[in-house]
Amino acid sequence: MEKSWDCIVVGAGAAGLSAALVLGRARQRTLVVDAGRQSNLVAHGIGGLLGNDGRPPAEFYAAGRNELAAYPTVELRSGEVVAGERRDGGFVLDMADGSRETARRVLLASGMDYRFPPLPGIPERWGRSVFHCPFCHGWEVRDQPLGVLDRGATGVHRALLLRVWSDDVTLLANGPAELESDDVERLRSAGVTIDERPVAELCGPGTTLTAVVLSDGTERRLGGLLVPVTLYQRSPLAEQLGAAAGSPGPVVADAVEVDSMFQTGVPGLSAAGDLSCQMPSVANAITAGSNAAAGIVRSVVAEAHGLT
Numbered sequence: 464m465e466k467s468w469d470c471i472v473v474g475a476g477a478a479g480l481s482a483a484l485v486l487g488r489a490r491q492r493t494l495v496v497d498a499g500r501q502s503n504l505v506a507h508g509i510g511g512l513l514g515n516d517g518r519p520p521a522e523f524y525a526a527g528r529n530e531l532a533a534y535p536t537v538e539l540r541s542g543e544v545v546a547g548e549r550r551d552g553g554f555v556l557d558m559a560d561g562s563r564e565t566a567r568r569v570l571l572a573s574g575m576d577y578r579f580p581p582l583p584g585i586p587e588r589w590g591r592s593v594f595h596c597p598f599c600h601g602w603e604v605r606d607q608p609l610g611v612l613d614r615g616a617t618g619v620h621r622a623l624l625l626r627v628w629s630d631d632v633t634l635l636a637n638g639p640a641e642l643e644s645d646d647v648e649r650l651r652s653a654g655v656t657i658d659e660r661p662v663a664e665l666c667g668p669g670t671t672l673t674a675v676v677l678s679d680g681t682e683r684r685l686g687g688l689l690v691p692v693t694l695y696q697r698s699p700l701a702e703q704l705g706a707a708a709g710s711p712g713p714v715v716a717d718a719v720e721v722d723s724m725f726q727t728g729v730p731g732l733s734a735a736g737d738l739s740c741q742m743p744s745v746a747n748a749i750t751a752g753s754n755a756a757a758g759i760v761r762s763v764v765a766e767a768h769g770l771t
């Protein structure tokens with residue numbers, strides 16, 4: 464092993480860049496490895512991030528990388544960590560290019576895979592007119608006819624939530640809506656239309672949504688569609704390194720379990736951002752990365768001085 468880093472950060476999205484900034488400012492020898500596939504890259508802009516509201520994600524990540532250039536102990540490398548193991552109280556990570564790096568600490572900030580329903584027309588509009596988070600995208604489609612693809616209790620909550628942005632909201636249950644009578648009444652009094660006809664496809668030019676086509680050929684005019692997503696880990700790396708997944712939440716299937724400083728149960732291994740959270744957002748990822756890095760620096764100092 465030629466060179467051991469103080470910390471390797473896997474992923475340079477909001478969480479990884481934020482962590483690397485704190486680590487660099489604390490003069491930790493830090494390698495950041497990034498495959499360059501941040502989950503929100505397709506979006507027109509970042510909604511709701513103070514100081515950067517509406518900023519195109521690629522521009523935001525470039526600015527974050529530029530800030531790291533001021534810190535000589537941080538190296539940012541394009542690449543992918545394909546495997547890892549714990550060895551001699553530290554970690555060995557294998558890169559896709561065949562190289563191998565070692566570190567005393569590893570911060571996993573590799574984000575999550577957002578999986579949406581398999582309906583024709585969603586993939587090309589994802590992150591634009593089809594979205595999973597009304598706080599991120601609701602403003603951009605405000606006052607247009609909006610749809611919520613969902614059913615049951617979550618469909619009710621999400622349809623009522625979307626009324627914040629439009630008074631023309633349809634719950635597209637894509638089959639039986641599975642609603643309690645109270646909920647039908649709640650939706651009715653909020654002015655939400657319930658449509659149980661199966662959804663065949665979405666239409667509109669490019670990333671724009673103009674309508675959904677229902678199974679009987681009817682078109683329902685829509686300017687935006689809120690869809691349910693489930694987030695899954697992008698790779699088995701956390702598991703390989705011994706980190707445990709917590710219980711599935713309503714949105715995240717297999718988030719890594721961490722404590723309040725984003726440390727996993729494995730000494731020296733932290734996880735921040737979407738990977739270890741139930742409320743994914745850029746702001747939360749920045750906070751998590753920053754706190755995780757502070758925890759890492761404290762743990763290095765504690766170890767060096769025999770503190771428990």
Ligand SMILES: Cc1cc2nc3c(=O)[nH]c(=O)nc-3n(C[C@H](O)[C@H](O)[C@H](O)COP(=O)(O)OP(=O)(O)OC[C@H]3O[C@@H](n4cnc5c(N)ncnc54)[C@H](O)[C@@H]3O)c2cc1C
Nearest residue numbers: 474476477478498500502510544574590599736737744745
């Ligand atoms: C379409 C869409 C739009 C969104 N819009 C908003 C919004 O407007 N506002 C908001 O607050 N939130 C938004 N979000 C949520 C937000 O994007 C995420 O919560 C946030 O980006 C998570 O940051 P992260 O650093 O954890 O992960 P990511 O941003 O996904 O970054 C992880 C990085 O790690 C890299 N990586 C993964 N595995 C490896 C590996 N093995 N080796 C090396 N690199 C690896 C990835 O390629 C990626 O570059 C949106 C999400 C989506 C999907």
